[in-house]
Amino acid sequence: MNQAGTHLIADLYGCRGLDDMALIEDTLRAAVRAIGATLIGLHLHPFGEGQGITGVAMLAESHMTIHSWPETGYAAIDIFVCGLGHDLDRGITLIADALRADRQVLTRIQRGA
Template identity: 30%
Template sequence: MELFGFGPHLMIDGYHASSEKLDDVELIRKVLDELPVEMEMTKILPPHVQRYNGTTPEDSGVTGVVIIAESHIAIHTFPQRGFLSVDVFSCKEFDVQKALNYLIEHFEMGRYDTHFINRGKEFPKDLTEAERIVSGEREYLEARIA
């Protein structure tokens, strides 16, 4: 059980992905519709997916988001670059590897970087424990500055 913080935020930068799949509005809508179910999250609204025509073909792509009770999942694609960025942010713990595997499979990513943070460290799920942790971090930082 998480004692502090609002929740996990998984950020994925995908490279060498299938340009055809990154340009497929219906596939992105399907992924945003299915991924919350796979992750045992609760969709509040259906996914919203929009094609974007940038100033150059390389800057064009598809953007989609699904609002979930736990927060949101967003996908931004750049088909001509074979690149996508994905955010999975939730106030509830989720299986990071399962989400990553699902996205790798559906977009055929050749390579990816992930970043993972726990957001809202001072969010009071257990106020006493949050205060202890934050206080300790502040003391550590003050000692480094002095």
């Protein structure tokens, strides 16, 4: 079997704006464009005033997700895309910059390899 795709997992620390629905939505949409993916749908769920947001962008190529904890400044990001030719690092950089992350830890998995 050829590689099914790349899964990039990012732990972002020291983030700001993690309870801002408009910021999270705009950031996910921009990140999808940045990696050259096709957005099928986007759903965000806020957990209340000052609390986190969970969001999923369904892509023709797979998905992008965010789970945020504003109380600790932490965001968990997953980007999984099938096939080649997508710049996942560009997407993570865009998200980290938009959330003003102080630090990031990245894990890259080659799925189906």
